Amino acid sequence: QVQLVESGGGLVQPGGSLRLSCAASGRITDIYAMGWYRQPPGEQRELVATMTSGGHTNTADSVKGRFTISRDNAKNTVYLEMNSLKPEDTAVYYCYADIFTSWSGRFPYWGQGTQVTVSS
Numbered sequence: 001q002v003q004l005v006e007s008g009g010g011l012v013q014p015g016g017s018l019r020l021s022c023a024a025s026g027r028i029t030d031i032y033a034m035g036w037y038r039q040p041p042g043e044q045r046e047l048v049a050t051m052t053s054g055g056h057t058n059t060a061d062s063v064k065g066r067f068t069i070s071r072d073n074a075k076n077t078v079y080l081e082m083n084s085l086k087p088e089d090t091a092v093y094y095c096y097a098d099i100f101t102s103w104s105g106r107f108p109y110w111g112q113g114t115q116v117t118v119s120s
């Protein structure tokens with residue numbers, strides 16, 4: 001079965017940096033879009049940034065210029081470099097991958113989430 005595992009979350013001060021990673025494993029035929037969503041406390045899940053297999057990115061206005069998404073296709077891994085962090089970036093960050101498998105076709109998968117807390 002397909003599994004996404006996030007790592008790199010933690011507590012940082014405002015203005016600090018953090019790097020998240022997410023690795024996909026399983027019998028995967030292809031990964032199309034891959035990236036990150038987040039869910040602040042008491043709020044709905046929202047897009048942070050995604051990258052397609054062709055290298056195109058979709059990034060939320062709130063993080064443009066501060067967050068950078070990257071992808072290592074050989075490792076089935078996506079990263080999120082977060083700089084100039086703000087308290088409003090505090091959320092559970094979820095890895096997302098649009099994956100094609102031979103048994104279920106194209107289907108969205110989610111990681112378990114990793115907590116990012118920005119506080120002084």
